[in-house]
Amino acid sequence: MFPPSTTAHLLASNSAPDGIESNVARSYIAGLEYQRAALENTIALQMHHHAHLVRFIQDHKLILAPIRRLPTELLAEIFKVAAREASAWGCLPGRLPPRTLIRVCRRWADVALGTPSLWSRAYLNLDDMGVREEAVTMTQLLHQRSGNTPLTIRIYQFKAPRQSLPIVPNVALAVLNVALAHCDRWQHVEFRSSETSPLLY
Template identity: 30%
Template sequence: MADSPSSFSPTLILPTEIVIEIFILFLPVYPFCPPLGGLGSPTLLTQICRDWLEIALATPNLWRAISVDTHWTVFSRQVARAEIWLQRSQPLPLSLRFGPSTPFTPPFFVAAIIPHQYLHLHLVDRTQLAALRDGPTPLLRRLDLFS
């Protein structure tokens, strides 16, 4: 009986800590954001094999930079993905980017982003700005606001 091809994968014999470092090097340097899906996204790593899926889902550093920049046609799908990333990134501070094509910054993000490090937001609603202004931001390193 022959071994399955996956049993010969060099990454499966590496210590998990080394695989995690390789995964982190696959992404743009923090605070730059990878795409939510496709090439360059940590979601791609989850699709290779079960071991990679488990490692990626257990590594908050892979999910700590989120960018949503899209039109209405796919916006709700991207927000759903971003919510999942937000959960996976816990307890780390985030880099969040909402681009000019984003219809609005979702309310759950306004509440969730206050304690994070890097924010690049295109705000449509002035109440969102008040939520940012009034909240404590002890970890904030950079805030770019656009209207």
């Protein structure tokens, strides 16, 4: 409720307020402005509380998400499908499915690390500088985590040296040396390059 106004009678006329009425009106307006500011502050606090409450509710709904109840075996199968469907050609190593999955949560990391077949594919685009820099490390990691599963290794480079990004010397040869140490597990190995850009330069 608004406080009573002693100048409200002037609202129904075009009469000019006298000096006292002007001062009273200014004081009354100042009081109302103070109330408005206080009300806006209260509304802002309530809106902030509302937004926090909504986020809190949404976060706790995740506790009931069906994926949390999936058996480990089924979750592993989903991961395998994701790995097969991912277009790894030209993809930065850090974005390949297995290395992405282990960053989600501890359970997903445990499942991914406990599923050797997720780590049995190495697709390396050596035209990509980001891939070249991590190629050897990633190949070693995949061999370590893939257990005894058959390996699929694909390496390609089509851009000529003068066209491609800065070159890491002998990276293809280094990757091949790592792969050769596990050649007894090779299921599919593919090396592709152009005549002007041999892999083993």
